[in-house]
Amino acid sequence: xxxxxxxxxxxxxxxxxxxxxxxxxxxxxxxxxxxxxxxxxxxxxxxxxxxxxxxxxxxxxxxxxxxxxxxxxxxxxxxxxxxxxxxxxxxxxxxxxxxxxxxxxxxxxxxxxxxxxxxxxxxxxxxxxxxxxxxxxxxxxxxxxxxxxxxxxxxxxxxxxxxxxxxxxxxxxxxxxxxxxxxxxxxxxxxxxxxxxxxxxxxxxxxxxxxxxxxxxxxxxxxxxxxxxxxxxxxxxxxxxxxxxxxxxxxxxxxxxxxxxxxxxxxxxxxxxxxxxxxxxxxxxxxxxxxxxxxxxxxxxxxxxxxxxxxxxxxxxxxxxxxxxxxxxxxxxxxxxxxxxx
Ligand code: F6P
Numbered sequence: 001x002x003x004x005x006x007x008x009x010x011x012x013x014x015x016x017x018x019x020x021x022x023x024x025x026x027x028x029x030x031x032x033x034x035x036x037x038x039x040x041x042x043x044x045x046x047x048x049x050x051x052x053x054x055x056x057x058x059x060x061x062x063x064x065x066x067x068x069x070x071x072x073x074x075x076x077x078x079x080x081x082x083x084x085x086x087x088x089x090x091x092x093x094x095x096x097x098x099x100x101x102x103x104x105x106x107x108x109x110x111x112x113x114x115x116x117x118x119x120x121x122x123x124x125x126x127x128x129x130x131x132x133x134x135x136x137x138x139x140x141x142x143x144x145x146x147x148x149x150x151x152x153x154x155x156x157x158x159x160x161x162x163x164x165x166x167x168x169x170x171x172x173x174x175x176x177x178x179x180x181x182x183x184x185x186x187x188x189x190x191x192x193x194x195x196x197x198x199x200x201x202x203x204x205x206x207x208x209x210x211x212x213x214x215x216x217x218x219x220x221x222x223x224x225x226x227x228x229x230x231x232x233x234x235x236x237x238x239x240x241x242x243x244x245x246x247x248x249x250x251x252x253x254x255x256x257x258x259x260x261x262x263x264x265x266x267x268x269x270x271x272x273x274x275x276x277x278x279x280x281x282x283x284x285x286x287x288x289x290x291x292x293x294x295x296x297x298x299x300x301x302x303x304x305x306x307x308x309x310x311x312x313x314x315x316x317x318x319x320x321x322x323x324x325x326x327x328x329x330x331x332x333x334x335x336x337x338x339x340x341x342x
Contacts, residue, residue, distance in 0.1 A: 023053045024298055025114045029060035029121035030092060032275060033145040033159025034084040035283035036120055041077040042291025043118055048074045050299055059089045061096035061128060064105035081284060084276045096128050099135060106136035116298035122146030130319045133304035140304045141294040147275055150194035152323040154308030161282040163274040164200045170270055171205035182235040184265040188250035190274050191242045199333050202240040208341040209239040213246035214329045223260050289314050
């Protein structure tokens with residue numbers, strides 16, 4: 001039902017929000033992702049347009065626990081849309097996994113008159129945001145921002161597109177030298193538990209093989225593929241490997257394969273290069289849409305939710321309806337890597 005004021009005029013949701021919650025807080029948690037700054041800007045500008053003040057918690061959940069906040073007026077987010085990292089800084093904070101840490105955080109927020117919280121981060125931060133909303137009754141909106149793209153109930157997370165493009169740029173350069181010197185290159189990309197970056201980079205970079213955490217590594221099959229490609233006349237190859245214990249990482253895989261085949265190879269570990277740099281247009285767009293939607297959801301007093309993207313649309317998924325697993329990994333895309341590498 002529409003709400004009306006004392007003159008019987010319909011109250012728009014932004015004015016209603018201004019009365020109910022004059023202050024909201026915002027934090028970025030876990031690994032930073034390019035585009036977080038664009039989302040911070042969108043939150044601050046949308047909130048300010050609706051007459052809300054925004055407090056930024058410093059260094060993720062740590063800022064909530066220790067009461068480290070800074071006001072974020074409109075001008076504080078000028079000239080940040082194009083920068084990677086996060087002006088609020090971030091951390092991985094074990095204290096927040098305790099009920100005592102969460103209770104103290106809620107007290108810190110209530111003491112400052114904060115009625116709603118926006119959390120940006122990956123799957124670990126989502127779990128923390130949900131526990132916080134459950135334990136304290138505080139309204140929380142979660143914005144998925146992780147280069148790994150492994151947050152449930154959203155097709156895309158902020159930062160993924162930039163990380164893939166950064167890794168691709170590196171692969172294009174590696175391909176130049178690999179081709180010139182007939183070499184086998186192993187390129188390690190980020191994604192400890194998730195092969196989304198590796199798969200996109202392998203397809204976009206024209207790699208011969210991709211090794212991801214979701215699919216067990218088979219040394220015999222890899223060696224056969226490399227030998228087959230050499231028989232077909234290929235003298236240089238690129239193999240993309242997701243980092244982490246589940247694949248073993250590019251160095252150990254390179255050692256195993258080159259020892260077995262008695263050939264030379266080189267390893268390039270891209271590491272945190274993929275987490276920095278200017279966000280792509282796609283990530284800026286996603287961040288701006290999600291940031292604005294999160295503020296509107298707080299103003300409209302929606303239940304605590306994940307703000308996701310589904311089929312190109314921004315959606316709200318209430319915390320108790322968030323899926324338990326990220327969107328499915330498509331094994332057909334691994335076949336596509338092989339199909340196109342002939
Ligand atoms: O944020 C995700 C991620 O970049 C993963 O891809 C990677 O495995 C991990 O974080 C690295 O974490 P840290 O920066 O703490 O070493």
